[in-house]
Amino acid sequence: MKQDQEPLSNPTINDIARVAEVSLATVDRVLNARPGVRETTVKKVNSAIAQLGYVRDSAAANLARGRVYHFTFILPSNDNEFISLLETQITQLAQSLRHERTKLSFVRVAAFDPIELAEAIGAIDPQKVDGVAVFGPETPSVRDAIAHLKAHDVSVVSLVADIPSSERDNYVGVDNVAAGRTAAQLLGRFLSRAPGKVLVLTGSMLARDHLERRLGFDEVMARDFPHLAVLASLEGRDDPDLIQRLLPGAFEDNPDIVGIYSSAAGNDGLLRYFAQHPMPNRPVVVAHELTPLSRDALAKGVFDCVISQDAGHLVRSAVRIMRANSDRLPINLAQERIRIDIYLKENMPP
Structure with a gap:
């Protein structure tokens, strides 16, 4: 040459x-x-x-070959408003991307069930799918299923909850440790300096995003608010009915609960409990994800703050990253960083 x-x-x-x-x-x-x-x-x-x-020019090359991208989202199946928001965003984006030769789809698997998740990943046909966004737990079976897709040149991103020990290409979601730290700082500042207990509602301590939020929360509470005793996590499996059944016992055993960190889904169970058990001094509540339910709770003053991540940004970012990976193009990391949004009653978007 x-x-x-x-x-x-x-x-x-x-x-x-x-x-x-x-x-x-x-x-x-x-x-x-x-x-x-x-x-x-x-x-x-x-x-x-x-x-x-x-x-x-990847677009021209793909057009010349008649290529159509197909990206699939694997989401947990439960009564979860945030998951419903993700589904809505996937459906809306799929309609707008038709002219860009891109198809989007999603499948649901049982929440916190790594076996079913691994089976769903394994059922993906690498000859028909270019990328998969996985929202689920991190286990050996899930890592093996992801490795199988990667061996067949399928782009894989983890969504909302990271799976860093796997061969996934990228993670799309907030820094969950930082989100937990943020929740602790807000809750601690909302409360007085008087001693009291803080209840943490979580989905499952086997879920990485929930575990990371708890780790960040504990770090800041111990450092900055040692007068507040943080109780063991109450695992509600993102099930509002289960959370509603668990709360009476938690308050009976700990009548001095002054704050609640709802770090996962299932907030409807917490709201139902409050409605059925009026309190002269309701605990301060910091929750996750701005949904119609949490928005209403903020507006009514039942929730004091909601930490959120934009569902539309999550879906759009996952698609852009999977497409860039498929075309072996660089990724704009600044554009794809998912922000931690903090909402009060006064600043909720219309």
Whole structure:
């Protein structure tokens, strides 16, 4: 290959083949990371690409091949308003992406059930699906199922709850440890300096996002608010009925509860308990995810603060990342960072 090749204003794959002294078919295999090309040849082609300043137009290439992207979201199946928001966002985005040759779909699996989740991941056909967004627990069976998809060149992102020990490409969601720290700082500042107890409602301590929130919460409470005793987590499995059944015993055993951190779903059970058990001094409540239910609780002063992440941003970010991974293009990490939003009664969006 000539080393003194001048950069072209608009290089093509024909130019790459000429400079690298290989066939067009070889260039195509290298660009699409297909097997069957010797490492020395791959280096020659990549060197020619860099030398010519070639930038691939993935959209044009996909259009020429008639390619249609198919991305699937695997979501937990339970009575959860936040999951419903994600489904709505997936459905709406799917309609707007039709003209961009992109199909979106979602499937539901039992919440906190790693076996069913692994089976759902394993049922994905790598020949028909380009990317999968997984919202579920981190277990060996789930990691193995993700590894199988990655071995077949399917992009995988973890959604809301990270699975960092797996071969997933990226995580899309808030920093859950930071979210827990934020909840503790808010709850501690809302409460007086008088001693009292804080109840933590969670879904499952086997769920990484719930565990990370609890870790961050405990860190700040112990450091900045040692006069408040944080009780063991009450695991409600994101089930409002179960939470409603568990709360009477918790308050009977701890009548001095002054604050509640609802770190997961199932807030309807907490609200039902409050409605059935009026209190002269209702505990301060910090909850997660701005849904119609939590929005109403904020407006009525039953919840004091809601920590949230934008469901639309989560879905759009997951799709952009899976598409970039499929096309082997760089990701704009600043654009894909999911913010921790803090809502009070006064600043709820319309």
